[in-house]
Amino acid sequence: MSVPGHPTQTHTGVREILEGLAKQAGISLSGAKIRRSSSRFCLGVEHGDYNGTELFGVGTDRFIWMAFRPNGTNRLRLFSGNFPKDGLIDVALDEIPEPGSAPDSWCRFPLGVAWQLKRSGFALTQGMDAVLYGDIPGGGMSRSASLTLNLLISLAEVNSINLAPDNNEMRIVDLAQAVENDYIGSPCGNLDQIMILFAREGMGTHYNPANRSIRHVPLGEGAVDFRIISLDTGTMRPGLEKSTYKIRHAECREMVGLCHQPFGINTLGEVRTEELYRSILAKFIASHPHLCDRLTYIYHAQQRFAQMLDAWTKGDVATVGSIFRADGISLRDDYQISGKELETMCDIVRTIPGVLGERMLGGGDKGASGALILPEAEEALRKAVATAYTRSHPDFADSYAVHSCRMVDGITLLPGWE
Numbered sequence: 001m002s003v004p005g006h007p008t009q010t011h012t013g014v015r016e017i018l019e020g021l022a023k024q025a026g027i028s029l030s031g032a033k034i035r036r037s038s039s040r041f042c043l044g045v046e047h048g049d050y051n052g053t054e055l056f057g058v059g060t061d062r063f064i065w066m067a068f069r070p071n072g073t074n075r076l077r078l079f080s081g082n083f084p085k086d087g088l089i090d091v092a093l094d095e096i097p098e099p100g101s102a103p104d105s106w107c108r109f110p111l112g113v114a115w116q117l118k119r120s121g122f123a124l125t126q127g128m129d130a131v132l133y134g135d136i137p138g139g140g141m142s143r144s145a146s147l148t149l150n151l152l153i154s155l156a157e158v159n160s161i162n163l164a165p166d167n168n169e170m171r172i173v174d175l176a177q178a179v180e181n182d183y184i185g186s187p188c189g190n191l192d193q194i195m196i197l198f199a200r201e202g203m204g205t206h207y208n209p210a211n212r213s214i215r216h217v218p219l220g221e222g223a224v225d226f227r228i229i230s231l232d233t234g235t236m237r238p239g240l241e242k243s244t245y246k247i248r249h250a251e252c253r254e255m256v257g258l259c260h261q262p263f264g265i266n267t268l269g270e271v272r273t274e275e276l277y278r279s280i281l282a283k284f285i286a287s288h289p290h291l292c293d294r295l296t297y298i299y300h301a302q303q304r305f306a307q308m309l310d311a312w313t314k315g316d317v318a319t320v321g322s323i324f325r326a327d328g329i330s331l332r333d334d335y336q337i338s339g340k341e342l343e344t345m346c347d348i349v350r351t352i353p354g355v356l357g358e359r360m361l362g363g364g365d366k367g368a369s370g371a372l373i374l375p376e377a378e379e380a381l382r383k384a385v386a387t388a389y390t391r392s393h394p395d396f397a398d399s400y401a402v403h404s405c406r407m408v409d410g411i412t413l414l415p416g417w418e
């Protein structure tokens with residue numbers, strides 16, 4: 001966890017952590033660089049990526065740091081300070097296991113990255129030594145996408161591979177998503193990769209799937225100071241492939257299948273007019289009420305998205321917050337992707353003056369909720385959560401955490417060692 005006074009708050013502190021890990025793993029950092037990858041906070045449309053909607057989000061200052069260097073051999077040698085018990089991952093680049101046969105640990109990510117690069121026709125001849133450390137809470141802030149992007153960009157760099165010819169950085173997004181979909185087995189969409197790869201300090205990233213374009217949108221001038229809060233419930237979220245996420249994904253596809261012929265749509269995101277929405281409901285509400293609920297969330301969240309973007313551009317943080325709250329209520333009641341601990345967090349912080357909006361984050365079931373708040377509400381929020389969350393969920397009294405985040409760049413190269 002990153003808190004004031006914690007070593008990850010300073011560059012020297014991070015370097016010291018990485019140096020300690022390198023010593024522990026018997027890895028040299030001579031000539032190594034540090035690549036830092038952020039977490040992300042989505043402001044809309046949550047669960048829109050696999051439904052074809054526009055997306056908007058920011059990079060947040062919980063990170064993964066990786067010190068890495070080419071090692072002159074054909075081996076990948078990596079050590080994670082978050083999973084020290086897994087020891088040193090040491091594998092030859094020509095012996096990368098096929099999907100499904102890698103050990104069930106974090107090593108699936110570097111193995112998956114190497115596998116995906118080779119599968120895409122890139123020659124991997126240069127091995128890499130690396131040590132990693134991260135303070136991104138699990139479930140909701142895209143730890144896995146941050147790790148995948150960091151490994152992918154760094155392994156490509158030591159092998160002099162240009163991942164984005166013609167400056168088409170969406171190719172990097174696609175490669176990172178393929179690692180998770182095809183090697184890890186997670187059915188994730190591309191929201192997390194987009195929001196981390198393109199994140200810029202003080203800006204939101206707006207993605208339009210119609211032409212796969214990225215636009216950076218500064219927060220409007222005169223916006224009040226605010227904080228982005230992550231409310232980590234302390235629960236462990238299993239992979240998306242083992243959670244409600246997979247069911248919702250399948251339900252949305254089923255609804256598209258039902259609507260395709262009579263209404264001519266290919267994604268739920270294409271339902272943009274009240275007339276079309278009402279016609280679909282009229283046809284399916286009796287036979288498929290739960291699928292209509294999923295559509296109801298996507299339909300209204302898309303309408304709110306336009307208002308949210310407008311409010312962001314004008315610096316109207318209060319409206320951004322109230323839309324965040326409305327999304328959360330519909331994610332809870334219509335999309336039904338939240339979880340009891342996530343909702344306890346929301347119910348607690350919703351009572352506090354200066355909390356502008358709150359909802360579950362990311363994949364769902366477990367993990368973290370989030371809130372947008374005025375700075376003066378932070379102390380009351382921390383106190384309320386400390387009292388009420390631990391009373392409601394004593395099992396997580398020692399593992400929950402409140403993180404107050406800032407908007408930051410997504411991928412950054414930091415000074416390393418001579």
Ligand code: GLA
Binds near residue numbers: 045048050
């Ligand atoms: C997870 C997935 C993303 C996205 C979000 C929900 O974070 O990895 O692709 O679907 O859930 O918005």
